[in-house]
Amino acid sequence: MIRFENVTKKYDNDSVAVDHLNLNIEDGEFFVFIGPSGCGKTTTLKMINRLIPLSTGTIYIDEKRISDYDIHELRYDIGYVLQQIALFPHMTIAENIAIVPELKKWDKQKIYDRTTELLEMVGLDPALYRDRLPKELSGGEQQRVGVVRALAADPSIILMDEPFSALDPISRQKLQQDISELQKKIKKTIVFVTHDMQEALALGDRICLMQDGKIVQCDTPENILKNPETDFVRNFLESGNLLPKTLFDHSITISELLNRNFFTPTTAGNASEASRHLKTTDPLEELVTALANAKSVTIEDETGMSIATIKTKDLLAFLSSNLKEGVHS
Ligand code: ADP
Numbered sequence: 001m002i003r004f005e006n007v008t009k010k011y012d013n014d015s016v017a018v019d020h021l022n023l024n025i026e027d028g029e030f031f032v033f034i035g036p037s038g039c040g041k042t043t044t045l046k047m048i049n050r051l052i053p054l055s056t057g058t059i060y061i062d063e064k065r066i067s068d069y070d071i072h073e074l075r076y077d078i079g080y081v082l083q084q085i086a087l088f089p090h091m092t093i094a095e096n097i098a099i100v101p102e103l104k105k106w107d108k109q110k111i112y113d114r115t116t117e118l119l120e121m122v123g124l125d126p127a128l129y130r131d132r133l134p135k136e137l138s139g140g141e142q143q144r145v146g147v148v149r150a151l152a153a154d155p156s157i158i159l160m161d162e163p164f165s166a167l168d169p170i171s172r173q174k175l176q177q178d179i180s181e182l183q184k185k186i187k188k189t190i191v192f193v194t195h196d197m198q199e200a201l202a203l204g205d206r207i208c209l210m211q212d213g214k215i216v217q218c219d220t221p222e223n224i225l226k227n228p229e230t231d232f233v234r235n236f237l238e239s240g241n242l243l244p245k246t247l248f249d250h251s252i253t254i255s256e257l258l259n260r261n262f263f264t265p266t267t268a269g270n271a272s273e274a275s276r277h278l279k280t281t282d283p284l285e286e287l288v289t290a291l292a293n294a295k296s297v298t299i300e301d302e303t304g305m306s307i308a309t310i311k312t313k314d315l316l317a318f319l320s321s322n323l324k325e326g327v328h329s
């Protein structure tokens, strides 16, 4: 368990970045900090692994003060994923993943087996990816490596600071699914920072909403949605990114795209190319998932007849038109 006891951080200029934080994060919990820029999320995260010293108060990990841990022991046992993809450009993918295991002086075979296992865990074929350089991977693939690198030496806690915010919506959605599935399997404690409410709602066991260095509300996604405690929480929910909101609103179905002409007419040729088939009444979310894995999706009417093809570019055009118009639902 990670326990914050009256934790305050003042930077040199005396502004209070984090203000008397009291909080428990349970073992195996997916815990999300969310709030507007400057509210103290990154400061809170970096205090956990002592990248930033506290001003007053105490943080305990498993009831031992973080100041009582050996700094290397602490850092090795806490994985850390940054927003910007931070792989070392001149090291191969396998070497990047092996940094902490090397520091811990694991033997060669153990490191080899671990990098193989981790690459497989996030769907990157070790035979193809192990010896590549970061620049030979897409942004989404690089960030996937960033995530498993944080897991390499089997830490019990993983800190993630807006890890997916630099990615396109499709890669982000895919990585959100990956991390969510991964956490169900490995049951680590994940402390995750985002400013994206949809992401928080999709991932968090609990969500802690911060404002001006203080906790405004800390609860399960369901309770936050049902009972936003203050106007600030309500406004934050409402101002939540329109794009993901559209994606996760189950009342929006694929027919919405068809009605508004965001599709590619089906011809005999392109219908058979598409690997997935969905119905006009399926939720938009299904389409997004399908397009993360296929170039196009064939849409059928209730009778099972193919009536249109939707490609990624059609979906993006639809979403971007929603953003411009500010369409909520
Ligand atoms: P968030 O991650 O939520 O955007 P931060 O934790 O980065 O917020 O910052 C919280 C507050 O602390 C902000 O007002 C920010 O300007 C201030 N701050 C962050 N880092 C420093 C620093 N190194 N020196 C002085 N002030 C800082």
Ligand code: MG
Binding pocket: 041, 042, 043
């Ligand atoms: Mg930040």
